Amino acid sequence: MGTWAVAWHEVRRSTAFLNRRTAPLLALVFVGILLLGPFVVSRLDAQRGLYPVGVAADSPFAPVVASDARFAALPATQADLGGRIALWVDTAPHAETSARGTAALQALRQATQRWLDERLSAEADQAAAFPVLVNILNAPQAPVTAAASSAIPSTATTPASSSAGPTATPTANPVLDAAPPEARTLAVKPRDVNPPFPVRSLLLTFAFLIPMNLVAQLHAGSLLAERTRHRTVLLLASPLAPWQILAGRTLPYLGIGLFVWLVAGVAVGVGWLGAIAALLVIVFVLATSLLLGLLARSPRELTFLLTGATTMLSTFLFLPAIFTAIPQVAFLSPVAVISASIEGDSVGWGPFLCATLPLALVAVSLVLLSLGLTRDETLHGQASLSSRLMASLRRLAATRRGLLVAGILAVPFALALQLFLLALVIPLTLYAAIPAVVLGAALVEEGLKQAAVSAHRTAGRPRPAWLSGVLVGSGFFLGEKLALIVGLVGFGLLPSGQSALAVLGGGTGLLLIAPLALHVVAAMVGASGTGRGRGWTLTALAGAWALHCAYNLAILAGALA
Amino acid sequence: MSQLGALARKELRDILREKTIVVALVVQLFIAGFSTFLAVGLTGLYDPSSTSARTRADIAYVGPGGFDGLLKDARNLHVQPLEASAAVAAFQARRVDAVVQEEIGADGLHTVNLLLEDGGIPATLLLTQMKGLLERYEEHLRTAEQGRLQQQVLTVPVPAKADAPYAFVYATLLPLLVFTPVFLSGAVAGDTVTQEVQTRTLVLLRSAPLGVPRILAGKLLVPLLLAPAQMLLWIALLTLNHLPVANLPGLIALSLSTTLILAGAGVAIAAGFGRSNTVQAAYALVAILLALGSLLLPANPLNLAALLATGAADARVWTTLGILAALGVVTTAVGMGWAARRLRMERA
Known part of the structure; x- marks a missing residue:
């Protein structure tokens, strides 16, 4: 009852600004966006005129250059090459020796192929x-032997289909x-040999x-x-209980969110599994805005935090989904489910859970953190963001059971942070990226565990470091096991602690116990420094990190040997 | 003037104290990192000529010969001629990574069967490399059969491998890095006014010997300078990576004019909606509307940034820049005037 009263108050308050002056303004903006949107998006072309080109009067390439807006044909002579123009075209193209010249030549090659394809489709012969x-034919190969085990498990394929399928008509080839037959793509022109890339359906997820x-x-x-x-x-x-206040505050926006979900879902024609994934994204966005609305100290800070959060969320949602050719990567993101659902492709339960469960767990954690914040002193103080987050975590991880749960819930955060880390370091060369991921992944995991332990030990009466370490380490281990069981299909690719990979590859008794021992011992080392000032905390974290890195390297060396 | 400077310094101190600028830089770092990832990942997957990390692969070639010449030229491919069923057996036992079978029909049509493993990263990389080779093979055969065609076959040689995806860096990444700080600066300009209105601290500021317009000017100054400053930071980073950026003054003018437009809009919205919680959403809506409207300009802003940075600016570019600068001055003047009037009313 109380929740509904808060919700009603929220609706009345947030619509109070709609008066005779502002309502038409907002309506105008909305109508403008709807009217202008489709019309001008076609003009969104950043590459128009990027390559200044000189064309000889009798050049056979003249219609090609005219057919592509990326070229700006200037009145020039060959002498201008390398200065005013990047490309001189007479009977053949001549490019300046520079990055611009190479790119212009590449663009001319593309434009020529496209132009020629159009002309040639009218030919008689x-x-x-x-x-x-x-003809592109996909078939399974013999599984990689255990000795040469690669870190990437191939998708489960039935060995029975390794010979010709029973329904295939023998072609004597x-x-x-x-x-x-279902794995054959027949009679493709070389230009169309492309891994299928659903640009349209990926863009349509922006409707949500x-x-x-x-x-x-x-x-x-x-x-x-x-x-x-x-x-x-x-x-x-x-x-009213804190959860009732927060629920009431959120309900009206959840209502708008459901409206968006319904309208966008019908408009883009999403299937029901995709609709569930989209709903999760909507709930996640609201959980984020709930926490940030309770954390930020000023409108300016809120702007930065929200922009940061939405940028990172978009990164997390779209980065993996782009790799449609590699389902193990694509289905780390719910957008892959939505996109496949718009395309009308079926999605299995394994990839679906893989794509949605981590995000759902993070959403739950964000809501729990928001609940922890809902107290007078944390809501209205001007303390720093981290100290207020810590205060909230202190309330959540006060009990032993709370600390165990915090350990479990730390896993999806670790996965997400490691994915961001991967996105940041991958532009480095492979040789620099791998050590950066190994070191960074360990730091992320130990840092999260130590934060939970630190909150637990400073929550009330002093508690032994070893017990906190055991609790949070076991919790993290449980979470990792859960992630592993759910994501057996695709999680092998994530750098989610090399321990997960080891279990996936081996599975002997020692390898099952080793990650548990690692998480507990490293957490105990990290815990020993908490509650004794910043210096001790950082020293203990460094110790736990070193231990974790040594373990990861040992596992990697073992896997490579 | 020194009073204006004092107010601007206070704003800057606030921004530094809240460490919000750090978040802003992290956001832009993400955009840059994300984009570079896309550049490396996408051009690698869809443009085989740009892939630097090619994996070694064993290929079984079945057929009368022709395409195998191109395969053998690729340094990372090891080609062995095999008979069809032996090739399939070798593929299934993972002794070769792919089977390429070529059949030539009576009309000269070459059918190429590519047998690959499904869904792995090596197979995807191999397929993209095959695409490039097959395109070249097609061009070669087409040119040889010119006599059977009406249309003259035009070919452009495959250019040498580029160091960086040129079009991507200058037409996508750079415009994003120019306009993200602009959008944030506009929001900040609005937020500082919202903050004063909501916490009712404007009264305190009014007690200073400054008129309302000068208070607003002081509040605008910091975001106005932050946007070009961040842009210069990214340009310096690009230059360090041997990606030279032309026409720095033009880019600074572009950044300043667009910031003036968005900051003017932000301040006006904040003054109009100051008491409610809708300022940010209204600002986002107006920003989207302005971004859409900007596509109607002779050159759209993304294109503008790309053409300026590559030194390909022409009359169209300078005209658009002039329009933007004029719009910026007008929007800021109108926005500030309107906000000043609203804030005087607020006090009364």
């Missing part, structure tokens, strides 16, 4: 016009018959994300405005 057709960004801003802005005016004090003094 199609065998001469398109003299090569490709063993190469063609090696692939089952962009409106939700606005809803998140409204939600967080409302929470912040109430806090700066100390209105929340009144609600906290009422007999």
